[in-house]
Amino acid sequence: MNPPKPRRAGVWIRVSTDEQAKGESPENHLKRAQMYCELQGWELAEIYDLSGVSGKTVIDHAEAKRMLSDISTGHITGLIFSRLARLARNTRELLSIADIFKQHGAALVSISENIDTSTPAGQLMYTLLGALAEWERAEISARVSASVPVRAALGKPTGGMGPWGYKWEDTTGGKRLAVDPEAAEKIRAIFQACVANDGNVLRTARYLNEIGLRTRRGASFSGTRLKRILTDESYIGRRRANYTKSTGDGKYWVLKPKSEWVYHDVEPIISMDTWETVQRMMLHRRIAGRCAMRPPPKESRYAFGNVVWCGNCDARIHVYHEKKDGTPTYRCRKCGMKVDEHRITDAMQAALKKIIISPEHITAAETGDESPGEIRDRGNVLITEAQKLRRRKQNLFDMLSDDPSLRTEFVDQIKELTQRIDALEAEALSLGDQADRMLTARAGYGELLGQATRIKDLWPDLTYEEQRKIVKEIVERVDCYSDREFRITAYWIPALCKGSHTLRDSWIQPA
Secondary structure, three states, X not given: OOOOOOOEEEEEEOOOHHHHHOOOOHHHHHHHHHHHHHHHOOEEEEEEEOOOOOOOOOOOOHHHHHHHHHHHHOOOOEEEEOXXXXXXXXXXXXXXXXXXXXXXXXXXXXXXXXXXOOOHHHHHHHHHHHHHHHHHHHHHHHHHHHHHHHHHHOOOOOOOOOOOOEEEEEEOOEEEEEEOHHHHHHHHHHHHHHHHOOOOHHHHHHHHHHOOOOOOOOOOOOHHHHHHHHOOHHHHOEEEEOOEEEOOOOOOEEEOOHHHOEEEEOOOOOOHHHHHHHHHHHHHHHHHHHXXXXXXXXXXXXXXXXXXEEOOOOEEOEEEEEOXXXXXXXXXXXXXXXXXXXXXXXXXXXXXXXXHHOHHHOEEHHHOOOOHHHHHHHHHHHHHHHHHHHHHHHHHHHHHHHOHHHXXXXXXXXXXXXXXXXXXXXXXXXXXXXXXXHHHHHHHOHHHHHHHHHHHHHHHHOOHHHHHHHHXXXXXXXEEOOOOOEEEEEEOOHHHHOOOEEOEEOOEEOO
C-alpha cells in the first residue's frame, strides 16, 4: 500500500499596518508557516500575501480569488495561517471559505489556535472563533463611532483632510486646524470674485478658470464645486464635523441626521461682511431665478381646463378643438390620446358616488394627509431612533468606565443623549394618542357625506360656469389613460363643505 501523498500547502499572510509596526511582520508569519510545514512533512507550494488589507471583507481580493482557484484545481490541498482573525474577520466569509475547502477535501490550519478543519472538532472551533472575531470587529467599530463626535467637538481630526484653506498642525493638545496662508489667499480671492460677479456662481466659476485658479486637487471650477466653497461656514470660523457617514462600499457618503452634526470654532479666513454680502447676492439671484420661471397657466374657460393630464405620458393636456355640439376634446401632444370632456364629467360623478358609498376614502382635515397607521409608523420610527441613542449612551458609559479621565468630555454628551431620548419617547407617545383620536373622529363625517351627495344631485342642473367653478375648487388633477379610464385626485375645501374637512383620494373609472 502506497503512503499518502504529503499535502501541498499555501501560506496566507494578512497583517495590518499597526501590527507590522509592533513587530508582526509578514516575514515572521511566513517563517512560522514554513516551520509548521517541515514538522508536518507538507510541501509549501504557494504564498498569498494580503499585507495591509482589512479583514472586514477579503473574499473579493485578487489573492483570495487566486487561493480559491488553486484549491479548486488541486494545486494546493491546505492553507496555513497564523490565527483565524488573520484569515478574515467576517464570519460569513470564514464559513464560505470553510465550505469550499470541505468540498475539495482541503484543510484550513490555524497555527496559534491549533485548528485543523479536517477534523470535526476543528470545524466547530473554526466556527466559534470566527463568530468571536466578527464580534470583536463590530465592538471596535461601535467604540470608534462613539468617540468620533467627541473628537469632532474638541476640534480633533476624525479622518480625511480639513477644509481647503486650513491644515492640521501638531500642538500640545494634539492636532488642530490652523489657517494655511497660501490656500487662504485663494479662498479670499474666490469670495472677492463672487462679489465682483454679483453672486453669479457660474459666471464666477468661468472667471476663475480663465485666470488659471484651480481647486485644491487641481481641477477646474464647476458651479457645484464653487457653491460648496461659498457656503462653507468654516471660513467664518464655524466648522461642521461628524455630518457624513460611509455607505459601506468605500465609494459613497451620505449625510447623517442634523442632530448628530458637531460644530467647533476655527480661525476665520473671510470677514463676516464679505460672507453676508456673498450669501445675500446668491439668495437674490435664486429668488430672481424663481420669479423668472414660467408663470402658471392662465385660467381656462373649460370646466376641466389646466387639471387634465395624460396618465400615460405624465404631461398636461389641453383642449385642441370643440365638436359641432360644443363638446371640448382634450388631446395629448406626445401620444395623441384623445378624450371628450363629457367622459371626464361622467367620471367626476362616479367619483362623487364612490365617496358617498365608500366613506373610508374621506379623511378629516385635522389629520392632514396621514392615516392613523402612518402616524403610528412615525411613532415607531421615533422609538427606533431612541433605542439607537440608548446604545450610543451605553457605549459612552463603557468608554468612561475604561478611561475615567474622559469624564469631563462625556458627562455633557450623556446628558444631551438622555434629553433627546426622553423627547423622542414623549413625541412617540403623543403620536400614538393622535392616532387614537383620529380613529375616534371617523364617526363625524356625516356632514361631509351630505355635501358630496348634494353636489352629485345638483350637478346635472348646474350651468357650465357653475360646474367649472366647482371643479376648480374640488379637483386637483385628472389623469386620463384612455377615453374611458381616469384617475381623479380631489381635495375637499372648507368653503364648499362649511366645515374643517379635507378629502384627498383617487379613483379609477373602468372602461
